Amino acid sequence: MSEEAKARIIEWVKQQKKTKHYFNDLCKAVPEIKMMQAKKIINELVNEGRLKYWSSGSTTMYMLPGQDDVAKEEKGMN
Amino acid sequence: MALKFKTPMLDELEKGPWPSFVTDVKRMAARKPACEDWLGLMEMSYEHKEGHWKHGGIVGVFGYGGGVIGRYCDRPDLFPNVAHFHTMRVNQPASKFYNTDVLRKLCDMWDRRGSGLTNMHGSTGDIILLGTTTDQLEPVFYELTHDFGMDLGGSGSNLRTPEGCVGMARCEWSCIDTQALIYDLTMEYQDALHRPMFPYKFKFKASGCACDCVAAIARADCSIIGTWRDNIRIDQEAVRAYANGELVPQAGAHGSEKYKLDIKAEVVDLCPTRCMEWDGKNLKIWDEDCTRCMHCIRVMPRALRPGLDTGATILVGAKAPILEGAQLSSVVIPFMKMEPPYEEFKGFVEKMWDLWMEEGKNRERLGELIQRMGLREFLKACELTPDPRMVNTPRFNPYIFYDPAEVPGGWERDLKDFRSRHQA
Numbered sequence: 001m002s003e004e005a006k007a008r009i010i011e012w013v014k015q016q017k018k019t020k021h022y023f024n025d026l027c028k029a030v031p032e033i034k035m036m037q038a039k040k041i042i043n044e045l046v047n048e049g050r051l052k053y054w055s056s057g058s059t060t061m062y063m064l065p066g067q068d069d070v071a072k073e074e075k076g077m078n
Numbered sequence: 079m080a081l082k083f084k085t086p087m088l089d090e091l092e093k094g095p096w097p098s099f100v101t102d103v104k105r106m107a108a109r110k111p112a113c114e115d116w117l118g119l120m121e122m123s124y125e126h127k128e129g130h131w132k133h134g135g136i137v138g139v140f141g142y143g144g145g146v147i148g149r150y151c152d153r154p155d156l157f158p159n160v161a162h163f164h165t166m167r168v169n170q171p172a173s174k175f176y177n178t179d180v181l182r183k184l185c186d187m188w189d190r191r192g193s194g195l196t197n198m199h200g201s202t203g204d205i206i207l208l209g210t211t212t213d214q215l216e217p218v219f220y221e222l223t224h225d226f227g228m229d230l231g232g233s234g235s236n237l238r239t240p241e242g243c244v245g246m247a248r249c250e251w252s253c254i255d256t257q258a259l260i261y262d263l264t265m266e267y268q269d270a271l272h273r274p275m276f277p278y279k280f281k282f283k284a285s286g287c288a289c290d291c292v293a294a295i296a297r298a299d300c301s302i303i304g305t306w307r308d309n310i311r312i313d314q315e316a317v318r319a320y321a322n323g324e325l326v327p328q329a330g331a332h333g334s335e336k337y338k339l340d341i342k343a344e345v346v347d348l349c350p351t352r353c354m355e356w357d358g359k360n361l362k363i364w365d366e367d368c369t370r371c372m373h374c375i376r377v378m379p380r381a382l383r384p385g386l387d388t389g390a391t392i393l394v395g396a397k398a399p400i401l402e403g404a405q406l407s408s409v410v411i412p413f414m415k416m417e418p419p420y421e422e423f424k425g426f427v428e429k430m431w432d433l434w435m436e437e438g439k440n441r442e443r444l445g446e447l448i449q450r451m452g453l454r455e456f457l458k459a460c461e462l463t464p465d466p467r468m469v470n471t472p473r474f475n476p477y478i479f480y481d482p483a484e485v486p487g488g489w490e491r492d493l494k495d496f497r498s499r500h501q502a
Contacts, residue, residue: 022440023235024277035435039275046273047141053234053274056134057147057165059441060234060274063136 005030005041010050013064020054020061081107083118087125103195112193112209115157122153137164137212139219143274145230146215162211163193166218167204167231169264169271172257173244174199183226191218201297202281203241204231235278237270242284243291251375252286253304253388254416259284262420276431277438287384288372294396294407299444300427301393301407302416306385309365310374316381317341317361329379345374389415392426394456395445405445408453410460412467426460433459454479 012029013021027038042062045051054061081104092098100117107113123130135148147165154161168184184205188194193209200206210218222228231239240263243249245256263282264271270280283294284302294301319325323338339345341356353367354374361381363374375382392414393407414422430444433456438447448456457464466472482488 022277023275024438024440035275036432039273043273046143052136053138053143054134054136055138055144055147055234055274057233059278060143060236 002041002044005033005038006045006050009042009045010064013051013062019067020063022059022061026062081117082114083121085117085121088117088121106194110194111159112163113195115151115159116163116193116195116209119151119153119157119160122156131163135164137215139215139230142219142230142272144233144236144272147233149209160209163209164212164215166192166207166210166215167200167202167233167239168207168222169229169231169239170199170203170205170241172260172264173242173247174203175247175257180226180228184228187218187221187226191221202231202238203292204239230272232271232279235274235276236272236280237267237276238279238281239271240264240267240282240284241292243286245284245286249286250379251289251304251372251384253306253384254284254286254302254390256284256286256302256304258418259302259416259420262418266424270431276435278441278443280431280434280444284390288370289376295393296396296404296406297398298396298407299394300430301396302390302423303393304388304416305370305391305413306388307413308385308387310363310368310385311383312361312363313381314360317356317378318359320378320381321358325378325380327377329376331376339378341378345377348373389413392423394430395443395448397443397445401442402446402449405449407445408448409468410453410457410462412465426462429460430456454481 009026009029026042027035030038051062052065054063088100091100103113103117107117119130130152132150132152137148138146145167149163149165151157151160188207191214192207195208197206197208240260242256242260246252247257281298282300283292283298285292285294286304288303290303294303320327320339321341323336326334326336327339346354346356350371351367351369353364355362391409392411393409395405396407397405434444434447
């Protein structure tokens with residue numbers, strides 16, 4: 001169940017035009033799963049490196065690794 | 079020391095009798111190139127009347143979704159030493175008690191691994207370490223957790239670092255042990271603090287009494303404010319001593335001179351519920367009408383003290399303006415005992431979070447959700463019973479909306495007929 005849900009979340013993210021997504025939006029990929037449970041699944045995706053946190057400082061969003069412009073710029077700086 | 083950049087506008091901020099952050103940063107600039115560049119960047123921002131910081135990013139430490147706020151300068155070509163200037167939030171000890179040894183270690187570590195600039199403390203209460211580079215984040219985190227026994231605080235859509243007033247450690251008025259409560263909540267909700275799951279930020283703040291020294295009622299999504307449900311303790315001898323000018327009113331907060339306190343004008347007439355009477359010899363309080371605002375106790379601390387049956391009032395929904403205007407918290411639990419392990423309180427918190435996570439829109443604070451769906455729906459979801467104490471002025475606004483399902487016998491009404499006479 002968890003693996004299948006993870007795959008659906010990643011697939012959903014890949015299909016979106018936007019690169020950053022709110023937690024609530026990711027949950028749309030797995031509407032039958034309660035938010036608390038979805039949180040655990042999404043955290044596993046982060047720990048596995050399949051999703052990344054993006055934070056403005058006040059809000060946290062999720063994205064696929066390597067999509068962040070700042071990350072790319074920063075790579076150029078180092 | 080001559081600075082690399084001229085800073086005429088920043089220099090203006092050093093004038094006047096107040097301490098200046100510019101002076102502090104200049105002092106650090108002598109040994110920290112990042113501080114020197116920071117001054118140059120700020121001067122340029124003042125000149126352009128535009129900010130030159132980009133905020134946000136994927137920086138963080140492994141396993142945590144908060145505690146690090148990515149900051150980048152948009153002119154790294156001119157100011158390479160502040161190309162990365164990330165902020166780290168460190169969870170402060172409950173009520174901000176630490177010894178100088180910890181503070182020295184913390185500052186030494188930040189001198190080595192960051193800009194040396196700190197903000198003690200941020201408005202969430204955290205220790206704010208300002209300005210470091212991405213490669214220093216994990217080493218800082220390692221030192222904090224392994225050498226200092228400290229942890230990162232909350233940022234982003236996390237539970238933010240819970241904060242409490244000084245509490246029973248130094249305050250005789252504290253009706254709850256805010257330090258114990260804040261420590262317990264911090265440990266219990268570690269997952270919510272470090273791994274984001276909410277639609278937006280969520281703050282707990284605990285004050286030991288209605289003086290509310292951490293301004294919980296104005297800032298916290300869930301404010302925990304100490305109160306009591308028995309009677310104010312009165313020492314009539316001390317009341318008379320205040321009236322005769324033998325004691326300094328307000329515990330000296332407005333001057334240390336003794337003067338004859340006009341108890342009628344300064345205490346009785348300023349009581350918001352007018353529940354007191356002073357006949358020149360004795361002070362009478364009708365405790366059933368008292369809202370525990372603490373005014374009389376603050377004016378005559380030697381004569382009046384909070385009761386002994388203590389606990390907390392739980393309020394929800396305060397916030398600063400972003401989506402909607404600023405809001406104060408509303409009472410949802412007028413009185414709750416606050417003793418470890420705080421199971422009743424945590425049961426309420428989890429119901430509240432379930433509702434907010436399921437129903438909250440992106441970047442919608444709990445108070446905004448309640449405003450959108452109505453307090454009645456919130457109370458239902460949290461299995462709380464409505465109470466007149468949840469109404470701001472129940473004696474002036476007796477409007478009560480009854481739900482037919484909740485009234486024995488119920489009733490039926492013809493909505494179509496009603497609407498034929500009343501527009502929606």
